[in-house]
Amino acid sequence: ASDQLIDEARAAAADFLGASRPQEIVFGPNMTTLTFNLSRSLAHWLNPGDEIVVTRLDHDANISPWTLVAAERGCTVRWVDFDVEDGTLNLDSLAAALEHKPKLVAVGYASNALGTINPVKKITEMAKAVGALVFIDAVQYAPHGPIDVQDLGCDFWACSSYKYL
Incomplete structure (x- = not known):
């Protein structure tokens, strides 16, 4: 009975987020823990000299897992x-970071601070x-706007259900 309930919740979450199938949905205690778990899962795929991109606009929960790994x-x-004038992510700075062909880019959908x-x-x-x-x-964004992870084309998306309360 509990497996069926989890499967139903996973299907509902997939529908809500626009995931292509319920098996893409992973539940966990919070976004921070899930991000640390993902960073550890991807660690074997990273080699010395590979690059990871993070932003100065993100919450530490989307920085520390990546900088530690x-x-x-x-x-x-x-x-x-x-940009300190308007609080927007500097896309020229992103383009410069992407010139180095990183393996992973971690970015927040919305800034928790601004x-x-x-x-x-x-x-x-x-x-x-x-x-x-x-x-x-997407912790700060998810409860405030429409979500379609397939349309965004991202590989991984994380949010915390308590933000919807």
Whole structure:
């Protein structure tokens, strides 16, 4: 009975998020733990000299998992800056970081500190153009706007259900 309930919840979440199938949905205690778990799962795929991109606009929960795994695997971390005048992510800074062909780009959909909503579809397209995987931290955005992970084209999307309360 509990397996059926979880399967139903997974199907409902897939429908809500626009996932292609329920098996793409993973439940966990919170976004921070899930992101750490994902970073550990991807660690074997990273080699010394590979690059990971994070932003200065993100919550630490979307920075520390990636910087820690980068340090452990000998990877370089590239930082994307934001415009201090309007709080938007600097896409020129992102483009410069992408010139180094990173393996992963981690970005927040919305800033927890400023409320800025990032153009994650454009960011995903830019990252995919250089062959990077894309992780989107949608904790701050998910309860406030429409979600379609297939349309965004990201590889990983994380949010916390308690934000919907």
